[in-house]
Amino acid sequence: MFRKLAAECFGTFWLVFGGCGSAVLAAAFPELGIGFAGVALAFGLTVLTMAFAVGHISGGHFNPAVTLGLWAGGRFPAKDVIGYIIAQVVGGIIAAGVLYVVASGKAGFDAAASGFASNGFGEHSPGGLLNAFGDCHRNCADLRLPAGYSRRNG
Known part of the structure; x- marks a missing residue:
């Protein structure tokens, strides 16, 4: 150990x-x-x-x-x-x-x-990246995406 x-x-x-x-x-x-x-x-x-x-x-x-x-x-x-x-x-x-x-x-x-x-807060906050990820993540359930990329189809 x-x-x-x-x-x-x-x-x-x-x-x-x-x-x-x-x-x-x-x-x-x-x-x-x-x-x-x-x-x-x-x-x-x-x-x-x-x-x-x-x-x-x-x-x-x-x-x-x-x-x-x-x-x-x-x-x-x-x-x-x-x-x-x-x-x-x-x-x-x-x-x-x-x-x-x-x-x-x-x-x-x-x-x-x-x-x-x-850590950078304010204008250097990681919150901006998390917000962008959240916006993109919501689109992962789009039915026009290939089956492997969509929660509904995959």
């Missing part, structure tokens, strides 16, 4: 360090050209690398929501859920701490002013 928890801790560390690190350290510099697409690519590549590196050991959850979803779906034993979540949270906290130390060395970095470890 220790190997599984260590794999989850390291995988979550890598996800937070690579994904959030790209957002904190590189997304603010237009001359680097990373932008939102680069941050999304960094998150995707960190998950990919950890899935290949340690996914065979722990299953490659790297996120408490994934662990809870697998448990709720009956695909993960309840006795392992708490250990996995603790390992993932510890990995994320360690990565955030390392990122804070690294970013603090950058001239002009202010954790509060830069929005370090914060």
Whole structure:
């Protein structure tokens, strides 16, 4: 069990360090050209690398929501859920701490002013994306769609 928890801790560390690190350290510099697409690519590549590196050991959850979803779906034993979540949270906290130390060395970095470890609300809220998804999702019951795409026909 220790190997599984260590794999989850390291995988979550890598996800937070690579994904959030790209957002904190590189997304603010237009001359680097990373932008939102680069941050999304960094998150995707960190998950990919950890899935290949340690996914065979722990299953490659790297996120408490994934662990809870697998448990709720009956695909993960309840006795392992708490250990996995603790390992993932510890990995994320360690990565955030390392990122804070690294970013603090950058001239002009202010954790509060830069929005370090914060979600965007207001004009940057994820609610806009959720609303767009909801609008599209309602159209999935359209009878003109192929049978596999419609709840009524599928």
